Amino acid sequence: MDQPTDAGIPAEEPRDTPLRGEHEALGASFTDFGGWLMPVRYTSDLAEHHAVRQAAGLFDISHMGEILVEGGGAGAFLDHALAGAISAVPVGRAKYTMILAEDGGIVDDLIVYRLQDDEFLVIANAGNREVVARELTDRVAGFDATVEDQSDDYALIALQGPTAERILAETAGVVELSLPLPEIRNYAWGSVLFGGEPLLIARTGYTGEDGFELLVPVARAAELWRALLAAGEPHGLVPAGLAARDTLRLEAGMPLYGHELSRAIVPAQAGLGRVIPAGKTGFVGEAATEPRPDAPVLIGLTAEGRRAGRAGYGVFRGDDLVGEVTSGALSPTLGHPIAMAFVRPDAADAADLTIDVRGTRIPATVTALPFYRRNS
Amino acid sequence: MTDLTALKYTAEHEWVALEGDLATIGVTDFAADQLGDVVYVDLPAVGQTVTAGQVFGEIESTKSVSELYAPVDGEVVEVNADVDADPAQVNADAFAAWLIRVRVTGEPSGLLDRDAYVALTGGDA
Numbered sequence: 001m002d003q004p005t006d007a008g009i010p011a012e013e014p015r016d017t018p019l020r021g022e023h024e025a026l027g028a029s030f031t032d033f034g035g036w037l038m039p040v041r042y043t044s045d046l047a048e049h050h051a052v053r054q055a056a057g058l059f060d061i062s063h064m065g066e067i068l069v070e071g072g073g074a075g076a077f078l079d080h081a082l083a084g085a086i087s088a089v090p091v092g093r094a095k096y097t098m099i100l101a102e103d104g105g106i107v108d109d110l111i112v113y114r115l116q117d118d119e120f121l122v123i124a125n126a127g128n129r130e131v132v133a134r135e136l137t138d139r140v141a142g143f144d145a146t147v148e149d150q151s152d153d154y155a156l157i158a159l160q161g162p163t164a165e166r167i168l169a170e171t172a173g174v175v176e177l178s179l180p181l182p183e184i185r186n187y188a189w190g191s192v193l194f195g196g197e198p199l200l201i202a203r204t205g206y207t208g209e210d211g212f213e214l215l216v217p218v219a220r221a222a223e224l225w226r227a228l229l230a231a232g233e234p235h236g237l238v239p240a241g242l243a244a245r246d247t248l249r250l251e252a253g254m255p256l257y258g259h260e261l262s263r264a265i266v267p268a269q270a271g272l273g274r275v276i277p278a279g280k281t282g283f284v285g286e287a288a289t290e291p292r293p294d295a296p297v298l299i300g301l302t303a304e305g306r307r308a309g310r311a312g313y314g315v316f317r318g319d320d321l322v323g324e325v326t327s328g329a330l331s332p333t334l335g336h337p338i339a340m341a342f343v344r345p346d347a348a349d350a351a352d353l354t355i356d357v358r359g360t361r362i363p364a365t366v367t368a369l370p371f372y373r374r375n376s
Numbered sequence: 377m378t379d380l381t382a383l384k385y386t387a388e389h390e391w392v393a394l395e396g397d398l399a400t401i402g403v404t405d406f407a408a409d410q411l412g413d414v415v416y417v418d419l420p421a422v423g424q425t426v427t428a429g430q431v432f433g434e435i436e437s438t439k440s441v442s443e444l445y446a447p448v449d450g451e452v453v454e455v456n457a458d459v460d461a462d463p464a465q466v467n468a469d470a471f472a473a474w475l476i477r478v479r480v481t482g483e484p485s486g487l488l489d490r491d492a493y494v495a496l497t498g499g500d501a
Contacts, residue, residue, distance in 0.1 A: 029409070044467065045438050046413040243412055243439050306416040310441065329438055330415045358434070358441070 017062035018221040034126030036063035045243035055236025056161030065129025067122040073144030081139040100285020105263040155221035160211030163235040171231040208252025253370030259326040296342040301364040308337040309355035322347040378471035385493035388445040405470040411437040414466040450478035
């Protein structure tokens with residue numbers, strides 16, 4: 001798995017998630033990602049990828065950060081601290097958003113869940129958890145709100161794929177608490193009881209499939225992991241590692257911090273200008289809305305054959321280097337190479353681009369993202 | 377089942393089966409496990425020469441690209457078209473999924489025996 005390039009590679013030993021023992025028992029291979037020792041695959045990353053598209057996969061994403069923001073001014077604070085209109089998110093819903101630097105550069109991309117009127121849960125990327133918690137803490141001065149990094153208290157498990165809802169409904173010990181599962185909409189959350197304790201379950205994910213992300217206290221994480229795997233077995237569920245997660249999110253056109261997103265770019269460059277509502281002012285990173293007509297823009301590229309352009313490979317127009325691939329792979333679902341790349345704006349719709357694959361120029365076709373969209 | 381002790385190895389995780397002046401070359405199961413699912417192999421054409429210690433091709437998985445190093449000097453006399461068409465065979469059985477056959481010129485040298493290779497990869501013999 002590629003290491004985010006600008007999230008900083010920690011010098012210390014990578015940390016274990018609460019599910020390390022489960023992964024070892026399942027025969028996982030591990031990789032250091034964002035300072036965490038994470039399962040990269042259990043058996044075959046292709047089989048795990050296909051399982052998520054056709055049935056379901058179970059991912060340990062406990063490396064993600066969970067930061068709780070509470071207080072009467074929490075909504076106003078997050079409107080100030082983040083790119084989105086967070087105070088407008090109804091209780092029970094979630095929103096994809098970003099935290100920006102003063103100059104508009106992307107500090108991290110986030111999902112924010114509104115738990116109560118005055119309570120929000122912010123999910124940050126593993127490699128950015130500390131910087132996000134620090135930035136939020138710095139920005140909260142003057143607001144009636146508190147910021148608490150609760151990442152060490154929770155494991156996060158993602159159940160993704162078309163059979164996810166059925167599996168969750170059949171998982172031993174899981175009892176519907178808020179809405180029935182079918183009524184929890186995409187980008188909404190509800191609760192279930194598991195072993196008598198309420199768990200937050202969100203209909204969100206990073207694979208392009210239907211599915212849930214389950215926030216579980218560390219002490220119950222292994223029990224929930226095993227219960228989900230057992231319930232999922234007849235429905236094609238397999239444990240899936242970061243390798244499959246990366247090809248799934250790439251097919252779904254979803255950015256990965258350190259690849260498509262960084263401090264050096266503003267959201268609009270990544271095609272994500274919509275994270276800032278039109279007319280929003282008075283927030284950290286407002287400079288992101290200034291026009292940048294010469295700034296590189298993110299595009300999707302497809303190619304024929306089986307040789308994939310990969311992160312760092314040059315994108316050429318004739319002999320001119322016009323950009324660089326940020327993520328690329330041979331798409332397991334589509335069977336041809338796909339890539340995302342930042343290119344000069346004048347090359348963003350060029351019909352004559354090539355990717356330099358270790359000395360061989362492979363013709364590449366500009367393609368609207370995502371590469372893959374599920375039938376729903 | 378391949379007799380792994382009858383094979384020679386390189387530190388770059390190729391295996392080589394020597395029969396007379398014919399060398400059959402592939403990558404080890406250790407390499408296949410490290411790579412993950414192999415999706416593409418780039419192999420030389422029949423008639424090309426390869427040089428011991430030099431790159432003769434590439435092997436790509438979903439996650440990474442690795443170069444293939446020739447264990448011996450010689451001329452490529454056969455390329456495994458089955459693996460070219462279905463690279464997943466490398467993961468299924470790395471010691472059956474040979475990549476190229478080479479007519480060896482000169483005396484092979486610097487190759488590892490099974491014990492030395494296993495020691496290199498930190499495993500148990």
